Amino acid sequence: MWRKKTETKIKENKKETDIFPIKLDKLEKILKREFNNDPDLKFNQYTVGDKRVAVFFIDYQIDSDQVQKGLLTPLVHFDRKQLKLSIKNLQNNLPLSTGSTIDKLEMILSKLIIGEVFIYIEGDNETLSYLFPIKESRSLEKAETESLVLGPKISFTESxxxxxxxxxxxxxxxxxxxxxxxxxxxxxxxxxxxxxxxxxxxxxxxxxxxxxxxxxxxxxxxxxxxxxxxxxxxxxxxxxxxxxxxxxxxxxxxxxxxxxxxxxxxxxxxxxxxTMFSFLESTEDLYMRWQAGTFLRILRFLAMFFSILVTPTYVAALTYQYAIIPTQILISIGQSRAAVPFPPLFEAILLELILELLREAGARLPTKVGQTMGIVGGVVIGTAAVEAGLTSNILIIVVAMSALASFTTPSYLFGTTIRLIRFPLIILAGLFGLLGIVFGLALIIIHAVRLTSLGRPYLTPIYPLQIKDFNKILFRTPFNHTSKRAKSYRPKSIRRYSKEDANKTRDID
Structure with missing residues (x-):
């Protein structure tokens, strides 16, 4: 009983996969059934000599001009006097070099949808396929999300x-x-x-x-x-x-x-x-003098901390730690907050959310409209909020500086992470003051220490400590001092060039 069931199952599988040899009409019915009678599935039948030949493909997936010149014309004029018409002879004599033979229905179906054209001679045990895809893609354009002043301007495409x-x-x-x-x-x-x-x-x-x-x-x-x-x-x-x-x-x-x-x-x-520092690194640093490249890398690193800490510190100082604010600035802050009915925590979160709404609206609208929306919306809403007593003008400056600092990050995803981290730190600052900020930063650092990227530590070269890699990751040095690659990435070859040759004097005597 078990053997009969197994044999029946094998026959059913063979029926679905090993269908050759087969009549052309039956093959056409199977293909149309599998593609739900898709009108773009073309099944053309020809008579070449005394044999019936089928050429089938999905119309919008193939380059019809290439198919006509490279496949159909040589097929119709195939020299049958010298060679017998068969799949093997076609493969050896057609002026194409990418042909492959396939005898499984599943492979035929999968290759049809990527732009392959199939030839089947009635009575043969396999089909012959050629790839003639037509692919739509845009031309090389300037990068949009990672713009540079110096260096190459082209970006990847969808091709x-x-x-x-x-x-x-x-x-x-x-x-x-x-x-x-x-x-x-x-x-x-x-x-x-x-x-x-x-x-x-x-x-x-x-x-x-x-x-x-x-x-x-x-x-x-x-x-x-x-x-x-x-x-x-x-x-x-x-x-x-x-x-x-x-x-x-x-x-x-x-x-x-x-x-x-x-x-x-x-x-x-x-x-x-x-690593975390990879997201603060830009190729533009290489195109500048090493002093300017180092300055920009350190500036981004400081801007990251500024963006994360400045608004929570403002909230903590006004809620608990008045003593850390100089007297003159404290008087100015008190005057600007005199008409504000909300506590600093709610005021900061409200303004941060408004800023995120403006940023998201500007990103989703068309370019020209989005830029106008960001500038006009920020000015109008900020001015109206201060005049209505919903927020203080000093907090607007603080939040604007925090947002500006987050824009210095070359990686959009990492910049988004910085913006998200700011919200829980603001809440901790409003609840526990500076102690809450310290606690939140400790959690972030512990999390980053445990984090890995492809099994490599996320905070390298700081943890684990690789002092020799600082000049390759944290800041830039002159090219004649970078004769070795960063050990943090564990490349097979550390050496880039000879340091002795690089330091030789090149002046003509």
């Missing part, structure tokens, strides 16, 4: 082929590797794992490879979504991989020994492992 071409164009090395993956069961997407074979740490490559292979999802909408699936922890607030739309930032990370990910239909890529 994976173009993005790979840009990366290959910037890194002309045979050691540059693109590993191919398919992610998604409902809507598979091409994913590329990018790394330098002679630089990237094998543990990082294997960890990322394993996470991609074990990922079981129906679809991945974008590289930013895939990043969240692959991160070490999906519940914490800090971004663990560095997302970017700039090819120069992407290749800069790859040449430091990191691994990158590119996703089909995504105008962004991401790099791992990342």
């Amino acid at each position: 994976l082929a173009k993005n790979m071409n840009i990366v290959r164009w910037r890194i002309k090395s045979p050691d540059l590797i693109f590993e191919e993956f398919k992610i998604g069961t409902l809507s598979p997407k091409d994913v590329r794992l990018v790394y330098m074979k002679n630089l990237a740490n094998d543990d990082d490559i294997q960890t990322m490879r394993q996470r991609l292979q074990e990922l079981d999802v129906d679809e991945v909408e974008d590289a930013i979504v895939l990043k969240q699936y692959l991160e070490d922890s999906q519940t914490n607030l800090f971004p663990q991989f560095d997302i970017t739309e700039r090819p120069d930032r992407f290749t800069y990370g790859v040449t430091k020994g990191k691994v990158g990910i590119l996703v089909e239909n995504s105008p962004s890529g991401f790099i791992a492992p990342a």
Whole structure:
């Protein structure tokens, strides 16, 4: 009984997969059934000599001109006097080099939807397929979310082929590797794992490879979504991989020994492992003199703390610690708050929420309207709030400075994290004063110490301490003092160039 059931199951599976050889009319019915009678599924039948031949494809997925010139015309004029018409002979004699033979129905269905054209000769045991995709993509444009004054201006596009071409164009090395993956069961997407074979740490490559292979999802909408699936922890607030739309930032990370990910239909890529200081680093620092680059990195680092602490400190000082405010400033604050009916905690949260609403509205509206909305809305609402007695003008200055400091972060995701951290610190400051701020900062630091990115410590080179990496991550030094790569990322090769040769005098005697 068990054997009969097994044989029946095998026959049913064979019926669904191994359908060849088959009549053309029956094959057409099966394909139309599988695609729910989609009118864009074209099943064209031809008579070549004494044999019937079918050419089928999805109309909007293929380049019809290439199909006509490269496939149909040579097929109709196939020399049957010298060769027998068969799949093997067609594959060997058609003027195309990417053909493959397929005899499984599931593979045929999956390849039809990506732009492959199939040829089937009635009575044969397999089909012949060629890839003729038509892909719509925008041209290379200027980066929008990561603008620079100096350096390359182009950004990634939604075309994976173009993005790979840009990366290959910037890194002309045979050691540059693109590993191919398919992610998604409902809507598979091409994913590329990018790394330098002679630089990237094998543990990082294997960890990322394993996470991609074990990922079981129906679809991945974008590289930013895939990043969240692959991160070490999906519940914490800090971004663990560095997302970017700039090819120069992407290749800069790859040449430091990191691994990158590119996703089909995504105008962004991401790099791992990342540290907290990676999000405060900009490639523009490299294009400036080292003094200016160092100044900007330190400025961003200080701006991060300023953005997090200035509003909570204001609330704590006015609620509990009056003594830390100079007398003249305290008098000015008292005069500006004389007509405000709310406590500092509620006043600060209200103003921060209004600022976030203005920021979100400006981002969602069209560019010109959004800029006008941000400027006019901020001025009008701020002035009206002060005149109505809902807030003080000093708090408006404090909140505006806090928001301005958060904009200095090159990474939009990390800037959003800074903005979110500010709210619980404001609440702690309103409830417990400076002690609440210290407690909140301690929790953040403990969380960051425990956090990892692709298994690497998130606070390196501060924890664990790598003093020699400070001049490569925390600040910039002249290029003749950066002969080694950062040990924090554990690249295979530490040496970049000879320090002795770099320091030689190049003046002509």
